[in-house]
Amino acid sequence: MTVASTAHHAPILSVASLSIAQPAGRVLLSDVDLTLNAGEIVLLAGPSGTGKSTLINMLSGAIDPREEGWQASGEIRYGNQVYDLASDRVAIGGVVFQNFALFDDLSVADNLAIARDHSDAISPTLSAAIDRLIEDIDRRQPVASASGGQRQRVAIARTLLGNHPVLFLDEPNSGLDVSSSRQLAGMLRALVDEIDIPIVIIAHHFRHLIDVADRAVVLDSNAHALVEVAVETNAIEAALTAVENGEAPTAHAVPAPPVATDTRDLAEGGPLPDATARWExxxxxxxxxxxxxxxxxxxxxxxxxxxxxxxxxxxxxxxxxxxxxxxxxxxxxxxxxxxxxxxxxxxxxxxxxxxxxxxxxxxxxxxxxxxxxxxxxxxxxxxxxxxxxxxxxxxxxxxxxxxxxxxxxxxxxxxxxxxxxxxxxxxxxxxxxxxxxxxxxxxxxxxxxxxxxxxxxxxxxxxxxxxxxxxxxxxxxxxxxxxxxxxxxxxxxxxxxxxxxxxxxxxxxxxxxxxxxxxxxxxxxx
Structure with missing residues (x-):
């Protein structure tokens, strides 16, 4: 199943023939294609337990299939580089986890420093965006003393310092009230417009993210596929209901450019961040x-x-x-x-x-x-x-x-x-x-x-x-x-x-x- 792009930005990254199976053998995705464009926000929805978090953990290198028994295959194309998921641990995206996963024994400044010291240098544009994101937060304070909203912004800033070409967010509006959810949506829209990288958001509560999203994708656990649907609340809810009932969700017509099948179809990009851990x-x-x-x-x-x-x-x-x-x-x-x-x-x-x-x-x-x-x-x-x-x-x-x-x-x-x-x-x-x-x-x-x-x-x-x-x-x-x-x-x-x-x-x-x-x-x- 192919998930193409509808945004007007150039495609920068393509995942081809992606398949993921759990160590126990349960198949989560089978032969999936996915293209991500610069400067777009993609909503990823699906019933609980279907593998959405596993997908972003695998693509971000947080799960290493070679060590933990997962089965993964497929190719990632970024710029002029091609990576084989069956043999390479590739970190195409930085992840902001649902619980933020901040290092609670470190201060705000040290949480940022440990990410900066183990990644490549970031661009001045990204550095300025990160500074604006946390400009009102005391970096000397322990992260445990920060508010929930502050911790979330610190987590986003720390992840951006990893200098990945894609940003993944796992349930970023979970537990937020209506006002906070809208503020989060506006912040993400402003951020993606400024740094011009794609953001993929796993969302169960997507109503307040619809207005800022460019695309919506539903994980069909019956067909082990990703299905693109219209960026509308009713369309997403109908697709989720169909999946839960064992039916095929209605795919959204995609008149946009085809999925990139060659590195020449992708916008030029540097090499992916080295997935090998660095010693400092x-x-x-x-x-x-x-x-x-x-x-x-x-x-x-x-x-x-x-x-x-x-x-x-x-x-x-x-x-x-x-x-x-x-x-x-x-x-x-x-x-x-x-x-x-x-x-x-x-x-x-x-x-x-x-x-x-x-x-x-x-x-x-x-x-x-x-x-x-x-x-x-x-x-x-x-x-x-x-x-x-x-x-x-x-x-x-x-x-x-x-x-x-x-x-x-x-x-x-x-x-x-x-x-x-x-x-x-x-x-x-x-x-x-x-x-x-x-x-x-x-x-x-x-x-x-x-x-x-x-x-x-x-x-x-x-x-x-x-x-x-x-x-x-x-x-x-x-x-x-x-x-x-x-x-x-x-x-x-x-x-x-x-x-x-x-x-x-x-x-x-x-x-x-x-x-x-x-x-x-x-x-x-x-």
Whole structure:
């Protein structure tokens, strides 16, 4: 089915023989042709669940069929370039998502900056249009504090900074009152006249967009086709009713120029934006610093691990010396060996275990909640559309920060546990010297002349892989599809269960191996 153009502007982009099928095999579109003209507004309507959002996500690069199991084929012609959808991820359009998909941990200015830094330079005309679009918005404020209308304009401005030849809007007037819908329609008409690129609008509520639209297209889910209808409310509603009843909608006669079948029929245009995500060192460092703070150095992380290790150091030391059977008779004989054995159990076993469990539980929850929210709110799709390398900025930096957190917090846990053990011992034996405690507690784990704690490699071998592995599990569950908030909660629970199970399993196996390795030297060591 061919959808031709009726506007008087020159065609700039053509999609030929487009077919899209879901990973499960359901066909959404089959052998569809579509031509878009410069400076026109196209309404895209259709019953819910027929694939309208999927269409724009596929054409914008927000969905990569090669990674997610989607099946896509067809050619995109833009200027003198031809792209094959079956093998190329092509971002022909920038998407303004229904929920705006702004990066809510960034300010307005940073939302714009991350798009600008990962795209080609924009024209002065487009730059001026963007400035006018958001001229009354404080760019220093967090996007979460902006009003709905301001957030929408910031989302449009950010998408335009991606410098795509087409602008897609997904339900831009959803939830707006009559006055706001009319203001939005006027703003879009003025914008498209100024920057002269096509705008495709997915709309269920299209009454207030009719006056500014040049074309109307209905997605016929029965024939898996796009059908052009008259730009009239009655014509669009009749076509939608026909589709819902399983009938073929009445196509609008198109007397305009035929669909472009060769690149020579298209107006000259530059190459499409590179769909390969770009790495920017400054943003990479920024993401890393954010995650290293959240996962390692934030007060809640330090307090969480500190409380756990305080309990370990106090309880084990207190019960060993206060509840030892025949304490008055045995303690003078075994005091030194008791301290040495206590040091091994606390510093080589309990402190690393407590640190790994507490860090993995806390950080898994944070990671899964953060990524799950980004998936649910389409922020991951927005990063793809803007060529922001989310896997590098998020996955890599989360794993790197988790590794640093494992080393730092494990060392802190061991040190704090030892200090609490010393203070507890000093409370039990107020006449004893802490120098004596140090000599006896660390006599075989940190003897004079040794630079590091004996067994530090075992501590790191148990702690780092378990914490980093739990973070990887949290990322996996965070990235799984999210249809509602309950899916985010479910993902958090799953990441906690599987992550903690991995930590306990890894720690148990490594501890058993450690005991086996040192058993031959226990007599000499202890």
């Amino acid at each position: 060192l400054g943003w990479g460092v920024r993401f890393f610093l954010r995650y290293i703070w959240e996962l390692c150095f934030s007060p809640s992380a330090l307090l969480f691990v500190g409380l756990g290790c305080t309990i370990v150091g106090f309880v084990t030391t207190w019960f060993v010396f206060m509840y030892l059977p025949f304490r008055d008779y045995l303690l003078p004989v075994i005091h030194s060996d008791a301290l040495a054995g206590l040091a091994f159990s606390e510093l080589r076993v309990l402190a690393p275990l407590m640190a790994a469990v507490l860090i993995s539980v806390r950080n898994s929850s944070l990671i899964t909640a953060s990524i799950g929210h980004k998936v649910y709110s389409d922020q991951i799709k927005a990063m793809r559309n803007l060529n922001v390398p989310h896997r590098l900025y998020i996955n890599t930096m989360v794993m790197a920060a988790s590794g640093v957190a494992a080393v730092f917090l494990a060392a802190a846990a061991v040190s704090l546990t030892a200090w609490v053990a010393m203070m507890t011992w000093a409370h039990i034996f107020p006449d004893g010297s802490t120098y004596m405690w140090r000599d006896q507690f660390l006599q075989r784990l940190w003897p004079p002349g040794v630079s590091f704690l004996v067994g530090w490699d075992w501590i790191l071998a148990k702690t780092v892989p378990s914490i980093v592995g739990a973070s990887a599990i949290a990322l996996y569950f965070g990235y799984r599809p999210k249809h509602d908030v309950l899916d985010i909660n479910k993902a958090i629970a799953q990441s906690l269960i599987w992550g903690l199970s991995f930590v306990l399993s890894w720690q148990s196996v490594l501890t058993l191996i450690e005991f086996k390795q040192v058993s031959a030297r226990l007599e000499a060591t202890f």
